[in-house]
Amino acid sequence: MHDHQVRLSVPALPQFARLARLTVAGLANRLEFTYDEVEDLRIAVGEACSLLIEAQAETTASSGAGGRIDVTFTLTGDELVIEVSGEAGTVLREQGEGLSDLILDAVVDDVQVDRAEGRVRLRKRRSPETA
Amino acid sequence: MSLGDEERGRLRERFQDYARTRDRAIRDELIEAHLRLAEHLARRFVNRGVPIDDLVQVASLGLLKAVERFEPERGLEFSTFATPTIVGELKRHFRDKGWSVRVPRRVQEMHVEVNALVGELTQQLGRSPTINELAARARTSEEEVLEAMEAAQAYRSTSIDAPAVAAEDERGIANQLGDEDVNLLDSENRLLVSELLTGLPKRERLMLQLRFYEGMTQSQIADRLGISQMHVSRLLAKSLAMLRERLEGSDHP
Numbered sequence: 001m002h003d004h005q006v007r008l009s010v011p012a013l014p015q016f017a018r019l020a021r022l023t024v025a026g027l028a029n030r031l032e033f034t035y036d037e038v039e040d041l042r043i044a045v046g047e048a049c050s051l052l053i054e055a056q057a058e059t060t061a062s063s064g065a066g067g068r069i070d071v072t073f074t075l076t077g078d079e080l081v082i083e084v085s086g087e088a089g090t091v092l093r094e095q096g097e098g099l100s101d102l103i104l105d106a107v108v109d110d111v112q113v114d115r116a117e118g119r120v121r122l123r124k125r126r127s128p129e130t131a
Numbered sequence: 132m133s134l135g136d137e138e139r140g141r142l143r144e145r146f147q148d149y150a151r152t153r154d155r156a157i158r159d160e161l162i163e164a165h166l167r168l169a170e171h172l173a174r175r176f177v178n179r180g181v182p183i184d185d186l187v188q189v190a191s192l193g194l195l196k197a198v199e200r201f202e203p204e205r206g207l208e209f210s211t212f213a214t215p216t217i218v219g220e221l222k223r224h225f226r227d228k229g230w231s232v233r234v235p236r237r238v239q240e241m242h243v244e245v246n247a248l249v250g251e252l253t254q255q256l257g258r259s260p261t262i263n264e265l266a267a268r269a270r271t272s273e274e275e276v277l278e279a280m281e282a283a284q285a286y287r288s289t290s291i292d293a294p295a296v297a298a299e300d301e302r303g304i305a306n307q308l309g310d311e312d313v314n315l316l317d318s319e320n321r322l323l324v325s326e327l328l329t330g331l332p333k334r335e336r337l338m339l340q341l342r343f344y345e346g347m348t349q350s351q352i353a354d355r356l357g358i359s360q361m362h363v364s365r366l367l368a369k370s371l372a373m374l375r376e377r378l379e380g381s382d383h384p
Contacts, residue, residue: 018281021357025277029262035249036259038280040334043356099345103356106337 004075012056012067012086017049020071020084027073028080033126040107041080041124045071047103048084048120055093055118056086078126083119090118138164146203161198162191168210169194172217176225182236186221193220241279244269246361253365283359327377335370342367 008023010016024045028038049069056067067087074081092115104111110123142164149157169190176186197213248268252260266273328336341347341355349367353360 022277022281025280026274029273029277032261032263034259034261035253035265035280036334038262038277039358039362042280043358046357099355102340103337106333 006073006075008071008073009068010071012053012069014050014053016069017046017053020049021046023071024073024080024082027075028124031075031078031080031126033080033124037124037127041082044104044107044122044124045082045084047100048082048122051092051100051120052084052086052090052118055090058093080124082122084122085117085119091116092118092120142209143203146201146209149198150201150203158195158198162194165194165198165209165213166191168213169217172214173221175218176221181225181239186224189221189224190217193217196220238275238278238282241269241271241275242282242359245276245279246359249362250365280359283353283357283362323378324374327374330377331370331373335366335373338363338366338370339374 006023006027008020010019021042024041025038028041033041049071052069056069067090069084069086072083074083092113094115101111101113104113104120104122108122108124110121112121113119114121142161145157145161145164148154149161170187172193173183173186173190177183193216194213197209197216200216201209201212203209245265248265249260252264252268256264260268262273262276266276269276328339331339338352341352342349347355349363350360353363356363
């Protein structure tokens with residue numbers, strides 16, 4: 001089974017999160033994820049992108065330069081791995097309410113948030129019921 | 132749309148009758164007599180992606196409010212009084228719905244259809260359907276289904292973290308969920324509930340946490356997660372059903 005990788009690089013602006021959400025929906029569909037799982041992935045990718053976009057906005061507010069976020073999707077058999085990262089130097093701050101963590105954790109199988117590196121890694125496997 | 136003098140005079144009397152008696156039959160008659168005004172105003176809002184039938188419905192609601200609030204003794208023409216009320220109702224519809232000018236009608240209609248089909252197919256299959264199954268049932272492509280799913284979020288992406296103002300229909304949703312929800316928050320039940328929560332699948336647990344612990348409304352959850360309120364409602368119903376099942380299971384081991 002070969003891995004397939006898709007990369008998306010978009011301006012770090014909220015309106016481009018939609019593109020990442022659409023992309024993950026399309027890829028999840030290729031792997032025959034169910035409607036509920038596709039919704040989960042859209043939520044997860046939207047959330048991860050928002051985190052990075054916000055972090056980026058804080059980082060670039062002083063310099064005035066518009067940053068980008070990179071989203072890498074890796075398809076392996078019945079599994080989808082998504083990595084979202086910002087420009088070098090982007091740091092994800094600890095969140096007070098932790099709502100994002102709660103959401104991410106609920107909709108994918110595995111979440112790794114590397115705050116210092118400004119990177120979020122998500123992994124979700126297709127449920128066996130439709131296979 | 133202008134009415135004849137005779138008709139206008141007759142309606143003025145009927146408005147006075149209604150102001151005095153608050154008789155529903157008179158109210159309905161007055162609404163009926165002014166439906167053309169509502170339709171006329173609704174037409175101003177076509178080509179914004181909302182079907183004309185829906186617009187007329189919304190305008191009629193505005194008309195109803197105008198009829199109820201109209202005070203004939205002030206001497207104002209009803210149409211003068213009603214127009215801002217109806218237009219206000221239409222504008223609010225666009226704002227609340229979040230349907231933007233730019234979502235093509237085709238996608239919106241597909242969004243509604245997909246939402247309905249998900250419920251149907253989930254029940255039939257006993258599991259969440261695949262996109263392919265949804266597309267086959269809707270006689271469309273998988274891409275169209277995916278686009279329709281994203282349409283729920285399309286124009287809210289700029290305010291992912293801004294909680295939406297509670298929709299007016301929240302009361303209706305509370306009713307729909309039933310009394311159990313209130314009881315969930317009783318202190319003596321809280322411990323039991325949180326114990327039961329830990330056993331739930333993560334997605335279902337999240338919905339209950341957001342709804343009852345974070346105190347978010349269904350539309351706030353939908354906005355926050357970028358999914359349709361219908362999906363939130365479905366997941367909540369499922370979560371509550373699971374919770375109930377567990378609760379009954381623990382009562383009768």
